[in-house]
Amino acid sequence: MSTEKDTYLTIDKPSPEILFKEKKSKFIGYVFPITSEDDVKPIIEDLKKQHHTANHASYAWQLGTDTIRYRANDDGEPNNSAGQPIYGQIQAYNLTNVLVVVVRIFGGTKLGVGGLISAYKTAAQLAIESADIKKKIITKLYTITFAYKDMNSVMRVIKQKKLDIISQKLESNCVYIISVRKTKANEIFEIFNTMQYVVIKD
Structure with a gap:
């Protein structure tokens, strides 16, 4: 969270889609504003329809200012290789009330856990950097x-x-x-x- 006690950082509108490639795998990153956990599932389902050839749509979200709630989901990738690196970027940019999703389309070459962590982290970072981050008052x-x-x-x-x-x-x-x-x-x-x-x- 922001160091100022009564402000926080978030976004008002979805970020542009970003594409990061690693060994022919495509990692497509998004950031969405959310107000409750109920917002998450429809967004994930919509992205899976858009990218019907995708193997995974890993994500992380964070909600709240005083009381923080969050979740990281690997969506079938090896444990903590996708959701957690994505969540790490939400924390690095001090964001809340956001959902960050990285859709992966496998390119035929396995990246290994270290490669996956790096790729998901980079895609999440690029997506956040493309978003219009706003400071809001609590x-x-x-x-x-x-x-x-x-x-x-x-x-x-x-x-x-x-x-x-x-x-x-x-x-x-x-x-x-x-x-x-x-x-x-x-x-x-x-x-x-x-x-x-x-x-x-x-």
Whole structure:
């Protein structure tokens, strides 16, 4: 993860397809943005349809910012010769919420475990380098409830602290959902919590 506590690196859109060749074997690399583990299977199935002559579609993914979940899959290659080297590149580039897939089309010459590790690592690295990596801020959402007459005081804090309003419901009571940068979350909570006419919940 990024060394800054409230940012992380990820991608918004799939990377271009990259091709790496090693002893006539083709290694085709991809990076996809994902939001849950459920996103993975359809992407893998689609790639296997696209490359119906492929022998393997090895992959690794990582999800989360505070709590990290990940998986590496060799898809029939020798143990830890494909998924793990791919996952190593996700870690090397500090990425999360991504799936990296390397499809292999066998070229007739065996590479050995060392050769496979090197080829999968290189293909994953090239795919990641071709992706448009973005830095994103980790945020926390709060719900604040207050009377309409107190709108100006609340808005003053929101503007001063440059907070984002995600949604608002304006009735006799106003309900705002605000997005706060993680490192500022406690400070913002305390500001609203000390305002007698505001109820704040996370």
